[in-house]
Amino acid sequence: MRYNYCPICGTKLTIKNIADEGNVPYCKICERPHFPSSKLCVLVAVMNEDDEIALTKQKHIVEDAWILISGFIKEGEEVETAAIREVREEIGLEVTKCNYIKSYYIEQVDMLMLGFEAYVNKEPFRLSKEIDEIEWFSYEDARANIMSESVAEQLLINIK
Numbered sequence: 161m162r163y164n165y166c167p168i169c170g171t172k173l174t175i176k177n178i179a180d181e182g183n184v185p186y187c188k189i190c191e192r193p194h195f196p197s198s199k200l201c202v203l204v205a206v207m208n209e210d211d212e213i214a215l216t217k218q219k220h221i222v223e224d225a226w227i228l229i230s231g232f233i234k235e236g237e238e239v240e241t242a243a244i245r246e247v248r249e250e251i252g253l254e255v256t257k258c259n260y261i262k263s264y265y266i267e268q269v270d271m272l273m274l275g276f277e278a279y280v281n282k283e284p285f286r287l288s289k290e291i292d293e294i295e296w297f298s299y300e301d302a303r304a305n306i307m308s309e310s311v312a313e314q315l316l317i318n319i320k
Contacts, residue, residue, distance in 0.1 A: 181193070204278050206280055207280070229250050253285065264314060
């Protein structure tokens with residue numbers, strides 16, 4: 161997101177050269193820079209004690225493809241908390257362990273996805289209305305069913 165007006169006072173921003181940062185939108189009234197920022201999202205590979213990975217179908221995101229759990233980070237929320245919350249909200253399981261893996265920038269939508277692996281006990285899913293379908297897959301089958309060259313595929317590669 162690029163600011164044209166100060167999000168604090170509403171004044172039109174000017175450009176100011178700030179040392180190593182270069183030219184940055186700046187509010188003369190508040191005397192502060194407003195750096196551009198990307199949308200922040202978590203991407204979570206949910207795994208169980210049998211080393212299976214949960215893949216979902218969410219038609220409002222992609223019509224007929226298997227995907228990982230994902231969601232936006234809420235204002236003031238820690239990224240680990242967002243990953244755990246998204247798992248709980250979307251598939252109704254409690255995370256027993258959560259590890260940050262790697263970040264992935266998606267230029268087309270100016271989004272930074274923070275990749276996690278999260279472990280849950282294999283219990284019945286309690287799906288949110290966002291989830292149309294869910295299944296457990298072996299690692300190999302998850303890789304075969306996820307979209308090729310996607311961020312989800314990159315995360316799966318990075319967890320094994």
